[in-house]
Amino acid sequence: xxxxxxxxxxxxxxxxxxxxxxxxxxxxxxxxxxxxxxxxxxxxxxxxxxxxxxxxxxxxxxxxxxxxxxxxxxxxxxxxxxxxxxxxxxxxxxxxxxxxxxxxxxxxxxxxxxxxxxxxxxxxxxxxxxxxxxxxxxxxxxxxxxxxxxxxxxxxxxxxxxxxxxxxxxxxxxxxxxxxxxxxxxxxxxxxxxxxxxxxxxxxxxxxxxxxxxxxxxxxxxxxxxxxxxxxxxxxxxxxxxxxxxxxxxxxxxxxxxxxxxxxxxxxxxxxxxxxxxxxxxxxxxxxxxxxxxxxxxxxxxxxxxxxxxxxxxxxxxxxxxxxxxxxxxxxxxxxxxxxxxxxxxxxxxxxxxxxxxxxxxxxxxxxxxxxxxxxxxxxxxxxxxxxxxxxxxxxxxxxxxxxxxxxxxxxxxxxxxxxxxxxxxxxxxxxxxxxxxxxxxxxxxxxxxxxxxxxxxxxxxxxxxxxxxxxxxxxxxx
RNA sequence: GGCCCGUUCGUCUAUCGGUUAGGACACCAGGUUUUCAACCUGGUAAGAGGGGUUCGACUCCCCUACGGGCUGCCA
Numbered sequence: 001x002x003x004x005x006x007x008x009x010x011x012x013x014x015x016x017x018x019x020x021x022x023x024x025x026x027x028x029x030x031x032x033x034x035x036x037x038x039x040x041x042x043x044x045x046x047x048x049x050x051x052x053x054x055x056x057x058x059x060x061x062x063x064x065x066x067x068x069x070x071x072x073x074x075x076x077x078x079x080x081x082x083x084x085x086x087x088x089x090x091x092x093x094x095x096x097x098x099x100x101x102x103x104x105x106x107x108x109x110x111x112x113x114x115x116x117x118x119x120x121x122x123x124x125x126x127x128x129x130x131x132x133x134x135x136x137x138x139x140x141x142x143x144x145x146x147x148x149x150x151x152x153x154x155x156x157x158x159x160x161x162x163x164x165x166x167x168x169x170x171x172x173x174x175x176x177x178x179x180x181x182x183x184x185x186x187x188x189x190x191x192x193x194x195x196x197x198x199x200x201x202x203x204x205x206x207x208x209x210x211x212x213x214x215x216x217x218x219x220x221x222x223x224x225x226x227x228x229x230x231x232x233x234x235x236x237x238x239x240x241x242x243x244x245x246x247x248x249x250x251x252x253x254x255x256x257x258x259x260x261x262x263x264x265x266x267x268x269x270x271x272x273x274x275x276x277x278x279x280x281x282x283x284x285x286x287x288x289x290x291x292x293x294x295x296x297x298x299x300x301x302x303x304x305x306x307x308x309x310x311x312x313x314x315x316x317x318x319x320x321x322x323x324x325x326x327x328x329x330x331x332x333x334x335x336x337x338x339x340x341x342x343x344x345x346x347x348x349x350x351x352x353x354x355x356x357x358x359x360x361x362x363x364x365x366x367x368x369x370x371x372x373x374x375x376x377x378x379x380x381x382x383x384x385x386x387x388x389x390x391x392x393x394x395x396x397x398x399x400x401x402x403x404x405x406x407x408x409x410x411x412x413x414x415x416x417x418x419x420x421x422x423x424x425x426x427x428x429x430x431x432x433x434x435x436x437x438x439x440x441x442x443x444x445x446x447x448x449x450x451x452x453x454x455x456x457x458x459x460x461x462x463x464x465x466x467x468x469x470x471x472x473x474x475x476x477x478x479x
Numbered sequence: 480g481g482c483c484c485g486u487u488c489g490u491c492u493a494u495c496g497g498u499u500a501g502g503a504c505a506c507c508a509g510g511u512u513u514u515c516a517a518c519c520u521g522g523u524a525a526g527a528g529g530g531g532u533u534c535g536a537c538u539c540c541c542c543u544a545c546g547g548g549c550u551g552c553c554a
Contacts, residue, residue: 023554024554025553025554027553027554057554059553059554060553060554062553063553063554090554113552115552117551117552120551120552128480131480133480133481133482133550134480134481134550135481135550136551154552155552156552172483172484172485175483175484176483177482177483178482181481181482181483181550182482182550183550185551185552186551186552187552188552189552190552191552193552195551195552195553195554196553196554197554199554200554215548216483216484216485216547216548217547217548217549218548218549218554219483219484219548219549220482220483220484220548220549220550221549221554223483241484243484243485243547244547244548246546246547248490250546250547251546251547252547252548278491281491281492281503282491282492283491283492284492285491285492285493287493287502288492288493288501288502288503289502289503290491290492290502290503290504291503307485307491307492308484308485308486309484309485309486309546309547310484310485310546310547311490311491311492312490312491313490314489314490314491314504314505316490316504316505317490317491317503317504317505318504319504320503320504320505321503321504323516323517327517367516367517367518368515368516368517369516370516374516378515378516393514397514427513437513438513439512439513439514440513441513442513442514443513443514445513446513446514452514452515453514453515454514454515454516455514455515456516457513458513459513
């Protein structure tokens with residue numbers, strides 16, 4: 001099959017270095033679906049030693065804002081998706097676009113259309129009434145230039161009416177469109193500005209984009225854009241239209257599903273590596289691989305592995321993956337990302353002493369948390385100063401009997417060797433002396449040390465905060 | 480309405496004509512255990528429906544249903 005041959009060629013023997021791009025319109029936050037599209041493009045290019053470019057599609061002057069552009073940058077940076085070279089602005093290329101439109105005019109592959117919006121609306125109105133196709137057929141397509149009025153005009157593509165346009169898509173396969181189903185799209189508006197349909201093609205060509213990986217809401221557009229490539233005699237890129245992401249209910253992702261903006265995920269506290277893993281796995285598979293590093297994703301990512309059906313967001317699985325990545329992360333990197341999380345979510349940062357404690361405690365914290373808020377919660381024993389205020393559940397464990405036991409423990413801790421083994425021996429001994437199981441002792445101990453019933457192991461906490469602080473907290477609790 | 484895409488456990492998916500349809504998350508049960516978490520073991524659970532093609536279809540073709548997209552001088 002033709003499509004398979006194309007895919008094979010693209011994957012095994014690229015004729016030229018791979019160049020991909022992410023081309024968001026700056027009209028709001030970076031959508032999670034857009035984030036995944038960017039990730040796929042980044043993985044594909046970088047995994048092959050190619051280039052990943054960023055172009056801001058800001059030709060809609062009404063809706064484009066610099067704030068939105070900034071939000072896109074922040075979102076991509078958080079995901080760790082760096083792009084090559086300068087960011088390009090589609091709007092700044094408008095003169096080049098217009099030049100191409102005029103070139104198409106000169107080649108006869110486009111024509112001046114003097115129809116007004118009202119003419120077109122009337123045409124569609126009539127077509128609807130008669131049950132005909134509402135595709136606009138401009139009367140100016142074959143008009144004699146001598147009859148052209150001296151007014152504003154749009155430039156329309158002179159699209160072929162017969163035959164079909166075949167899109168070879170690396171994900172969707174061979175997709176055929178009958179040309180009579182496609183109309184003569186406007187490439188240059190009557191105010192002289194280019195339309196998206198023209199601008200993407202010109203920009204992708206000028207930037208040397210070899211693979212267009214984007215949402216499948218553009219699949220139909222590919223057919224029309226291909227006509228522009230053909231008209232200009234340009235090489236058509238490899239198309240890869242990936243399915244959109246849906247909400248947990250299978251419906252199109254929207255605000256009511258909760259987090260739709262990439263930045264919201266950072267604020268919720270997912271580690272970026274876990275986010276990348278999850279997003280890569282959503283709609284793409286490499287056999288049974290579930291948990292993998294970004295380096296592995298770079299090595300494995302390919303187009304044939306992309307699925308054709310829309311995927312639903314599953315926060316449970318996201319969390320699970322994030323938990324695994326947290327546990328696998330280097331302490332220094334984890335600490336760094338934790339601080340970035342605190343800043344991004346508007347929380348107070350760590351003081352230098354807290355930072356040191358956190359660093360030394362991460363070993364017993366990181367495999368207990370799936371998100372940064374969970375990590376912070378589990379780290380409460382090093383983030384709060386004495387006196388430790390016990391929560392309700394912890395307070396219940398500090399009954400008079402338990403407090404008495406804690407009291408007998410403090411002198412022994414004074415002389416104990418401060419290692420896990422020694423502490424363990426001491427605790428077990430103390431528990432037995434009281435006729436208790438160690439579990440009965442650990443509860444109050446934990447409550448005294450952290451004020452919580454959910455914490456890292458008691459020995460780990462004691463080792464992290466040290467002898468003096470441990471004894472002080474036990475005395476506080478026993479008092 | 481027209482055109483285009485899609486449909487395997489609840490969810491993400493493997494399978495590229497021949498498998499007891501595999502894995503992961505979630506869930507349930509058990510184990511380990513100083514709580515929670517983590518961890519270990521086991522379990523429930525799937526090819527939308529109907530026609531073909533074939534010795535044999537989840538895999539190929541057609542129809543239907545359902546979901547999604549496009550149908551702009553938006554991107």
